[in-house]
Amino acid sequence: MSFQVEQKVAGKIYVYLVESYWDRDKQQSRQKRTYLGRKDEATGEIVTTKRVSKPKGSYSFGAVYFLMRIAKEIKLSKVLRSIFPENYKNYLALAFFKIIESEPYYLYELWQEDSYIFQESTISSQRISELLEELGKDENVIEQFFSEWIELNDSDSSVMFDITSISSYSGKNELLELGYNRDKEKLEQVNLGIISREGCSALQLPLAYRIYSGSIPDVVTLKNVISLINSYGLNLSCFVMDKGFYSQQNVKDLSKKGLKFLIPLPFSTSIAKDLACELDEKINSPLNTFSFNNKVYSHVRKRVKVGEVSCTAHMYLDKEKKIRNENRLMQKIAELEEVFSSKKFKTQAKAEQYIEETFKSKKKYLVVKKQNGTFVISRNKKVIAHELLLMGKLILITNNHPFSKEHTLQLYRSKDGIEKVFSSLKHDVKEKRSRTSSSNTMKGSIFINFLALILLSYVDQVMSEQKLYKEFTKKELFKTLTKLKVFELANKQILLGEISKRQKNILTAFKLSKNVKPSYNLAGF
Numbered sequence: 001m002s003f004q005v006e007q008k009v010a011g012k013i014y015v016y017l018v019e020s021y022w023d024r025d026k027q028q029s030r031q032k033r034t035y036l037g038r039k040d041e042a043t044g045e046i047v048t049t050k051r052v053s054k055p056k057g058s059y060s061f062g063a064v065y066f067l068m069r070i071a072k073e074i075k076l077s078k079v080l081r082s083i084f085p086e087n088y089k090n091y092l093a094l095a096f097f098k099i100i101e102s103e104p105y106y107l108y109e110l111w112q113e114d115s116y117i118f119q120e121s122t123i124s125s126q127r128i129s130e131l132l133e134e135l136g137k138d139e140n141v142i143e144q145f146f147s148e149w150i151e152l153n154d155s156d157s158s159v160m161f162d163i164t165s166i167s168s169y170s171g172k173n174e175l176l177e178l179g180y181n182r183d184k185e186k187l188e189q190v191n192l193g194i195i196s197r198e199g200c201s202a203l204q205l206p207l208a209y210r211i212y213s214g215s216i217p218d219v220v221t222l223k224n225v226i227s228l229i230n231s232y233g234l235n236l237s238c239f240v241m242d243k244g245f246y247s248q249q250n251v252k253d254l255s256k257k258g259l260k261f262l263i264p265l266p267f268s269t270s271i272a273k274d275l276a277c278e279l280d281e282k283i284n285s286p287l288n289t290f291s292f293n294n295k296v297y298s299h300v301r302k303r304v305k306v307g308e309v310s311c312t313a314h315m316y317l318d319k320e321k322k323i324r325n326e327n328r329l330m331q332k333i334a335e336l337e338e339v340f341s342s343k344k345f346k347t348q349a350k351a352e353q354y355i356e357e358t359f360k361s362k363k364k365y366l367v368v369k370k371q372n373g374t375f376v377i378s379r380n381k382k383v384i385a386h387e388l389l390l391m392g393k394l395i396l397i398t399n400n401h402p403f404s405k406e407h408t409l410q411l412y413r414s415k416d417g418i419e420k421v422f423s424s425l426k427h428d429v430k431e432k433r434s435r436t437s438s439s440n441t442m443k444g445s446i447f448i449n450f451l452a453l454i455l456l457s458y459v460d461q462v463m464s465e466q467k468l469y470k471e472f473t474k475k476e477l478f479k480t481l482t483k484l485k486v487f488e489l490a491n492k493q494i495l496l497g498e499i500s501k502r503q504k505n506i507l508t509a510f511k512l513s514k515n516v517k518p519s520y521n522l523a524g525f
Contacts, residue, residue, distance in 0.1 A: 006039060011144075015037040019058070019497075021484075032498050034487060044091035051253025059116035061496070061518060062503060063100045066116065068092075070458055070511050074205070075152055076451070079192065081127045083145045090131055093117055095451040100478050105129075116486045116518065132444030150232050153205060159223050160196045160240045192446065193225065194453075195234075205457050208232065209450055211443065222250050226257060237264055238400060240304035240411055242306045251397075260400040262411055265313070267390050275313055276390055279448050280303075283317045283393075292409055295320075303396070311397040314408045322392025329387065333365050333379060340366075351375040406488055466509040477506060486518040494518045 007014050017034040035120070071077040071092060080088035097108050112122050123131070129276045133144070190210040196204060210228060222245055229239075239254060243264040254261045282288065290299060298317040303310065336359055345351040351368045355377070359366065365384055366377045379438040396412055399508045403411075456474070463469050463477070470482065483496040497516045499507075507513040 005033075009086075015039050027246060034495070042432055044317060056488050058485045058497075060482050060484075061116040061486040062113055062481035064096055064115055064117050065479050065484075065516070065518075066478075066481050066507070066510070066512065067096045067099065068454055074458055075452070076149075076454055079145065079148050083141060084150065085307040087131065087135075089118055090123055091448060091451060093123065093137070094128065094131075094448045095455065098452045098454060100482065105132075108129075129441065131446070132441045134444070135447055136438075136440030136443030136445075138173075138293075139312075139443070142443075147232060150207050150234065153207060161245075162195060190442070194450075195225075195229065196457075204461065206450065206453050207234075209446070211446065223253065226254075226259070227262070238398075238411060243430060251306045251309050251311070255399055258315075260398070262396055262398045262400070262403075262408065264412070265397055267395075271306065272395050273390075275302065275304070275315060275395055276393055279315050280389060283315055292406060293413075297409070301405070303401075306397060309399060311399050312401045312403070314396045314398070314403075315407060316394045316405075316409060317396070318392045320392075325391045326388055328385075329365075329391075332362060333384070334364060336362055338375060345375045351377075396409065417458055433498055462510055469508070471502075472506075479515065481506060 005016050005018050007016065013137070015036045016037070018034055019034075021033045026114070032332055038133060068077075068514060077088065077092060079475070083307075084091060093112070094105070094108070097103070097111055098106075101107065101111055101476050103111075106125045108128060108518065109122055109124060109455075155202055192209055193212060194209045195207045208228075210224070212224075232411055238260045240262045243266045246263050246266055246269070251261070265275075266277070267273060279302065283298045284307065285298075288298045288300055291297075296319070300315050302313050302315075312409075340355070343354065346367055346472065348370065355363045355368065365380050365387075367380050368375055368377055370376075396408055398408065401446045420423070459474060463472070465472070468477065480502050482502075484499060484503050487495045487497065496516065499516065507516065
């Protein structure tokens with residue numbers, strides 16, 4: 001909200017433009033003043049000096065400036081400019097919009113009108129659709145971008161690969177098929193696989209992606225992934241994957257190709273269940289505890305055969321997690337018992353049907369029996385004991401036997417970065433579902449989202465390193481920066497608004513606090 005105020009000093013009236021804002025540090029409303037000029041009492045007009053002109057408008061500046069500087073810092077804008085010389089600014093602007101607003105593209109024009117952004121002209125909704133369609137059609141140029149981006153971030157570090165599902169309401173998109181949906185939605189989907197890397201020059205940024213049919217399971221995708229990574233010439237020290245990729249055949253294929261791998265064992269497999277039982281006493285020994293990232297774990301290892309491949313199994317126990325999960329489970333069982341005790345059933349079949357319909361996945365913990373002419377439930381001791389045995393445990397297998405317990409856990413935990421990428425895709429960029437009807441438009445939209453994910457990954461890592469999450473969520477960080485405005489005067493002069501303490505703290509943490517100017521060096525950008 002803005003308004004004008006007048007101040008009389010030594011018989012002269014001076015006029016200021018006042019903008020109100022909320023200061024979160026002081027928990028009160030504050031005001032920013034911009035001097036407009038002196039009021040002529042005879043005519044009522046504002047007389048400006050040579051140095052001051054009337055404001056023509058104000059524009060949001062801070063968040064766009066912040067992302068522009070990051071894109072330049074990690075050389076993302078440089079690679080885009082070399083591959084898409086005509087449209088790279090448009091692609092970046094759309095990625096910035098997705099990050100800052102997380103809204104559909106039809107709202108882009110309204111956002112651009114209120115933002116001090118680097119484009120020469122506004123992109124209409126129709127033009128955005130055309131841009132996405134054109135971009136999605138040219139898969140070769142997208143591959144060229146991946147190649148240059150990977151070359152820029154080349155290192156001998158470990159590569160992570162994971163898959164997520166993007167559901168859609170569209171019925172006219174040939175990319176969409178029914179398959180295993182990770183969000184438990186009964187919609188057609190595409191699978192998006194993202195290659196990321198642990199420790200690229202102290203950064204873990206997404207490198208490339210592939211779009212797969214929604215019906216293709218993870219284990220089938222692995223062969224394509226290996227070919228994809230080889231085609232980019234990536235030098236792999238270790239291939240880190242999620243448990244969805246575990247199978248004896250995949251382990252065999254990776255070993256045959258001479259690839260080192262690290263894969264968690266699903267507890268649905270007999271080898272994982274056997275190891276959990278066999279090593280339970282040993283892993284609960286106080287002699288096997290160690291500290292990792294200020295947290296205490298227990299660890300044991302054992303050589304095992306996975307099919308024909310000799311592997312080392314690293315078992316970890318997080319006792320805090322085990323106690324937390326055990327308390328949650330026993331509390332839930334007590335609640336189920338209380339609910340059941342308030343019901344009466346004529347037959348055992350009806351009692352079991354009630355459990356099936358009401359308790360669903362929790363039914364395995366309960367057994368129905370007849371007692372004193374009524375039906376009661378008791379705890380399934382065997383099932384509960386087995387569940388408690390697995391709680392807090394993680395088993396990782398690798399064919400790289402010299403890996404230490406710390407290095408193995410560090411490699412796997414670094415995969416959290418790609419999980420955060422997926423979280424950003426579905427929450428920060430709001431791509432849990434897609435509504436695009438054209439497959440080419442969907443491909444173009446996914447590329448824009450990928451650019452947004454690269455930037456968000458960098459923001460997330462710096463926020464973690466600088467402990468900014470104690471003060472902000474990512475959404476709060478961008479909202480805080482959005483409040484930094486620039487003012488355009490009638491004489492075309494651009495003035496930067498006052499930088500608040502919170503905004504300065506953010507820019508300082510990202511080493512962007514120096515030379516904050518309301519202009520864009522497009523030649524260098």
